[in-house]
Amino acid sequence: MSVTPLDAAGIGMPVEGTSLWKNARRRLLRNRAAMGGLVVLTIIAAMAILAPYLSAHAIDDISWDAISSPPDFAQGFYFGTDSNGRDLFVRTLYGARISLMVGILASIVSLVIGVIYGAVAGYLGGAIDNVMMRIVDILYSLPFMFFVILLTVFFGRNILLIFVAIGAVQWLDMARIVRGQTMALKHREFIEAAHAFGASSSAIVRRHIIPNLLGPVMVFVTLTVPQVILLESFLSFLGLGVQEPMTSWGVLISDGVKDMETAPWTLLFPATFLAVTLFSLNFLGDGLRDALDPKDR
Amino acid sequence: MFSFVAKRLLGAVPTLFVIITIAFFMIRLAPGGPFDSERAVPAEIQENLNRVYHLDQPLIGQYWLYLKSVLEGNFGPSFSYKDYSVTELIWDGFPVSMELGLTAVFLAVIIGGGLGSLAALKQNRTADYTIMTAAMTGITIPNFVMAPLLTLVLGVYLRVLPVGGWGNGHELKYKILPVVALALPQIAYVSRLTRGSMVEVLRSNFIRTARAKGLSEWLTVTRHAARAAFLPVVSYLGPACAGIITGSVVIEQIFSIPGIGRYFIQGALNRDYTLVMGVVIFYGVLIILFNLLVDVLYGVLDPKLAHR
Numbered sequence: 095m096s097v098t099p100l101d102a103a104g105i106g107m108p109v110e111g112t113s114l115w116k117n118a119r120r121r122l123l124r125n126r127a128a129m130g131g132l133v134v135l136t137i138i139a140a141m142a143i144l145a146p147y148l149s150a151h152a153i154d155d156i157s158w159d160a161i162s163s164p165p166d167f168a169q170g171f172y173f174g175t176d177s178n179g180r181d182l183f184v185r186t187l188y189g190a191r192i193s194l195m196v197g198i199l200a201s202i203v204s205l206v207i208g209v210i211y212g213a214v215a216g217y218l219g220g221a222i223d224n225v226m227m228r229i230v231d232i233l234y235s236l237p238f239m240f241f242v243i244l245l246t247v248f249f250g251r252n253i254l255l256i257f258v259a260i261g262a263v264q265w266l267d268m269a270r271i272v273r274g275q276t277m278a279l280k281h282r283e284f285i286e287a288a289h290a291f292g293a294s295s296s297a298i299v300r301r302h303i304i305p306n307l308l309g310p311v312m313v314f315v316t317l318t319v320p321q322v323i324l325l326e327s328f329l330s331f332l333g334l335g336v337q338e339p340m341t342s343w344g345v346l347i348s349d350g351v352k353d354m355e356t357a358p359w360t361l362l363f364p365a366t367f368l369a370v371t372l373f374s375l376n377f378l379g380d381g382l383r384d385a386l387d388p389k390d391r
Numbered sequence: 392m393f394s395f396v397a398k399r400l401l402g403a404v405p406t407l408f409v410i411i412t413i414a415f416f417m418i419r420l421a422p423g424g425p426f427d428s429e430r431a432v433p434a435e436i437q438e439n440l441n442r443v444y445h446l447d448q449p450l451i452g453q454y455w456l457y458l459k460s461v462l463e464g465n466f467g468p469s470f471s472y473k474d475y476s477v478t479e480l481i482w483d484g485f486p487v488s489m490e491l492g493l494t495a496v497f498l499a500v501i502i503g504g505g506l507g508s509l510a511a512l513k514q515n516r517t518a519d520y521t522i523m524t525a526a527m528t529g530i531t532i533p534n535f536v537m538a539p540l541l542t543l544v545l546g547v548y549l550r551v552l553p554v555g556g557w558g559n560g561h562e563l564k565y566k567i568l569p570v571v572a573l574a575l576p577q578i579a580y581v582s583r584l585t586r587g588s589m590v591e592v593l594r595s596n597f598i599r600t601a602r603a604k605g606l607s608e609w610l611t612v613t614r615h616a617a618r619a620a621f622l623p624v625v626s627y628l629g630p631a632c633a634g635i636i637t638g639s640v641v642i643e644q645i646f647s648i649p650g651i652g653r654y655f656i657q658g659a660l661n662r663d664y665t666l667v668m669g670v671v672i673f674y675g676v677l678i679i680l681f682n683l684l685v686d687v688l689y690g691v692l693d694p695k696l697a698h699r
Contacts, residue, residue: 239637248421351539
């Protein structure tokens with residue numbers, strides 16, 4: 095095998111190309127707020143998963159000699175106890191489980207519905223698009239929160255069903271974003287080429303449109319998760335969400351509000367956890383948006 | 392303009408119909424009934440009760456009855472507040488909720504707009520970063536966390552403001568905390584929006600012209616930039632109104648304020664069918680009217696958008 099002058103000069107060698115995703119990853123890694131958010135979220139998620147091993151107390155253990163006691167490291171009550179003598183640390187971590195699970199679950203539901211609906215409407219266009227978006231407009235003008243509250247009444251105490259339902263209501267924004275992107279994509283050359291090769295409409299939507307939507311959709315999902323977490327806490331705060339003996343940040347905050355004059359830690363710890371999680375998710379979402387869409391500042 | 396308003400009002404009819412239908416069947420098919428929590432009554436009395444409230448008829452028949460009475464402007468009697476009609480309850484709570492909400496919107500526009508403009512004028516300087524960090528905090532921390540924290544500091548520790556209640560409805564000190572808690576997230580949103588659009592407007596040609604003419608910075612901003620920069624804020628007023636209505640549900644609950652939001656939560660928990668329906672329809676109409684008002688206002692402010 096002879097070495098040609100071209101190879102020696104490094105010309106003709108496969109050049110390591112830089113793709114959209116590689117650039118995005120580099121930009122994201124450089125964004126300190128986003129990476130900080132990611133680290134904090136990882137820590138909270140790990141603590142939530144390991145909750146039973148991190149505390150000597152179980153979620154419903156009642157310590158009669160430590161009712162509403164302030165944080166006490168000797169007894170293992172890192173965050174103090176509530177008015178029933180239950181360890182607030184382990185309850186906050188179990189609350190994190192519910193909040194994170196619900197946030198991810200409802201976001202996935204809204205993602206699936208929104209992407210399919212938006213891609214179909216945007217791709218087909220014309221009268222079908224008109225009707226489909228008109229339906230979205232009508233749903234948009236419904237008083238959203240009231241329907242969520244009715245949904246929680248309707249599904250009673252089944253927390254999982256409630257959040258599948260919330261995801262099913264949350265997809266409207268996603269459908270709009272995806273539709274707009276699809277309409278922009280469908281006149282591009284590679285879609286025309288797929289047409290020319292005789293690909294069917296459903297194959298084009300599945301294989302060519304949806305993968306190209308990934309960027310904006312991913313950004314929107316990271317921004318949906320905190321919204322859903324907020325919604326769950328809001329409902330639980332009103333007594334409509336998670337029920338005893340299970341707990342969530344909303345329940346803990348609502349209990350904390352009742353006791354805040356005598357035991358402020360019962361409000362401060364869950365509230366801090368909720369706020370820090372929401373902050374981290376928002377920073378991460380903003381960072382992702384900046385990384386994937388540099389023209390947007 | 393007139394035909395635009397008429398068209399929009401006509402378009403609202405199917406929306407309202409969908410709202411009524413979904414809400415009606417959802418609350419009716421929910422487990423439990425309005426008389427569950429009361430002590431057991433003899434079967435004959437239960438039957439009489441059901442007959443008075445038409446609960447003995449098939450659901451679809453009740454639906455038509457309800458639609459007909461709503462068209463006549465009658466929301467029916469409340470199930471849980473005996474001797475009160477839903478209309479009376481709503482008009483009872485509405486002035487309180489409206490005062491709370493309108494004050495919050497007003498504060499959001501004035502303070503949010505001011506802070507946002509300031510941040511844009513001092514772009515990438517300390518004032519800008521401080522305001523935008525504060526706005527991020529205001530958006531991130533939900534009002535049901537912010538309100539108790541404010542109460543804890545100002546009401547419990549410093550004892551300068553009452554921790555809850557509404558007094559006789561005319562005392563300012565009862566209103567400060569709820570209004571501030573309700574307005575904070577909206578102030579944060581409006582200031583972010585204003586900053587974004589103001590930064591863009593300040594770079595545009597007509598501002599450069601204004602400056603080139605030797606206009607003072609104050610006049611350039613207030614006379615020329617503000618009008619264009621506030622357009623996105625105007626179109627945000629629709630969502631802001633919805634956000635404030637939602638927020639007021641929580642705020643009224645936290646501060647025990649006798650507004651509509653509290654009736655709704657209680658109604659949903661007690662299966663007070665007519666009360667829940669009444670509040671949903673009332674707020675549905677309110678949001679539709681408010682969005683229409685915002686669109687008309689937008690048309691007036693932005694001459695490029697003439698309504699046909």
